Amino acid sequence: MSELNNEDIKALQKYVSKDFLRDDDTSLIPNNDFERMEEFKKYLIGKLTEMLDNNFNLLVNTLYRIDISESKMAELFGSKNKDNIPEKLANLIIEREIQKIQFRRQYREGKL
Numbered sequence: 001m002s003e004l005n006n007e008d009i010k011a012l013q014k015y016v017s018k019d020f021l022r023d024d025d026t027s028l029i030p031n032n033d034f035e036r037m038e039e040f041k042k043y044l045i046g047k048l049t050e051m052l053d054n055n056f057n058l059l060v061n062t063l064y065r066i067d068i069s070e071s072k073m074a075e076l077f078g079s080k081n082k083d084n085i086p087e088k089l090a091n092l093i094i095e096r097e098i099q100k101i102q103f104r105r106q107y108r109e110g111k112l
Contacts, residue, residue: 008101009037015097016044019066028058041090048086048093068092 004012010033017031029047034040051059063073069092076088106112 004037004098006035008098009034009040011101012037012094012097013040015100016093019097020047020062022058028062037094041094044090044093045086048089052086063089063093066093066096068096 013031013034017027017029020028022028028051029044032040032043034043048059051062060073064070072092076085076092079085103112
């Protein structure tokens with residue numbers, strides 16, 4: 001994962017919050033104001049753990065909306081070690097959202 005500046009971390013939080021919107025326009029992962037990626041990742045892992053335990057179908061639908069690779073999800077959910085699923089999911093979400101941020105930046109700069 002490349003080094004992110006404060007602006008990128010804020011954008012990442014905003015996009016994750018937006019991708020976890022429910023039908024009532026509230027987010028399952030509210031846009032908090034974390035300064036460091038480690039803090040945000042820890043928070044995200046906690047929320048993903050809750051969703052795994054309480055609302056698996058919504059979690060899977062959200063992962064599709066974020067555009068997490070179906071093969072990566074199948075590999076993760078099919079693994080024998082279930083304890084680290086929330087952390088690995090957080091990594092996949094962060095990785096995908098960073099790709100989107102970089103893509104948007106390149107588009108704005110006319111590099112695409």
